[in-house]
Amino acid sequence: MGAVVVTADAHEPTTTSTASDTSKLARAAAARASTAYLAQLRTQAVAAAQTVVDEASRVRSDAAQAAVPEEVLAELDAATAALQVAMEDVTASDLPVRSRNVSRDAERAEDAERSQDAEPEAEAQVDTESAAVAAAPVDPAAPGVEVEPEVAPGDRLAEVTLPDVADPATTPLREALDRVKQAADVVLTTTEQKKAEAAAAQAAAEEAARVAAEQEAQRAAWKASLQGYANGQIPSSALCGVSFDSAALLRCDAAQALEALDAAFFAQFGTHLDVSDSYRSYGAQVACRANKGRLCAAPGTSNHGMGVAVDLGGNVQSFGTAQHEWMRQHAPAYQWTLPEWARQGGSKPEPWHWEYVG
Structure with missing residues (x-):
């Protein structure tokens, strides 16, 4: 009789190869997930920094109207510029990850273009209606209308934070963002001082005008008070x-x-x-x-x-x-x-x- 003997040595290479491949695939998947997650965090960091840039612009505009000296605004300008450079650096560091999505983005763009070509008239009508709605005045008292409360320049700055992650690429971004916040605080304080001074000056001018008007009225009354008397006959x-x-x-x-x-x-x-x-x-x-x-x-x-x-x-x-x-x-x-x-x-x-x- 003949017999087939399968030894352990014959199966070991196949088993080891399969386990190794599975491990490599898992590590690759984990790496891709980690990279994608990191890219997402960087995108969030840049978006948060953009909010700070926008708020800094509002702070500066309000300060300029309040006649804040240019030397006070200079540090805010420099800090904002440094923050924008840091944002560009973070965005550039994320390019390899985002490049893998270029083809999918292109496909989506082509689909959107074909959709636009298919229904130009309907889309034009929608655009016209949307423009009309946007142009129509909104009545704050109308039922169901929610009006967002006006936010003073700088109020959002303290609320803006970056994702809590140890990412060397975002370290300069964090430092630049903190610099903008510190510079904005100085500008905001100076702006409030200038506004208070202007309000005080306005109040003083109004009071002076009121007093002057009262004095002028009194002088006119004094002048008129003697009109009924003859020269030399005034008691x-x-x-x-x-x-x-x-x-x-x-x-x-x-x-x-x-x-x-x-x-x-x-x-x-x-x-x-x-x-x-x-x-x-x-x-x-x-x-x-x-x-x-x-x-x-x-x-x-x-x-x-x-x-x-x-x-x-x-x-x-x-x-x-x-x-x-x-x-x-x-x-x-x-x-x-x-x-x-x-x-x-x-x-x-x-x-x-x-x-x-x-």
């Missing part, structure tokens, strides 16, 4: 005094302006204005005319009789003195002036006579 109760001279009486707006002029005069010379005459009653005008002749206006016509003129001493009453020249230069800013006829070379020089023209 003292309708007039106002000044703090630096208890004897002086003037129309209230003229008194207020003389008070401000005296403060500036005192700051310059260390002495107050010396008022020798202010409001002059009709009787006082008659007496002045009788004693000084044409140096005094005809009774009932003097500006003193309406409470808008003063005669000054303290070296203001003489041409050429420092006090007189200072008054010539600065008194008009307070609506007090030396009339043309009273100036040196005028028809009746009176360096002491000053009138309120407000």
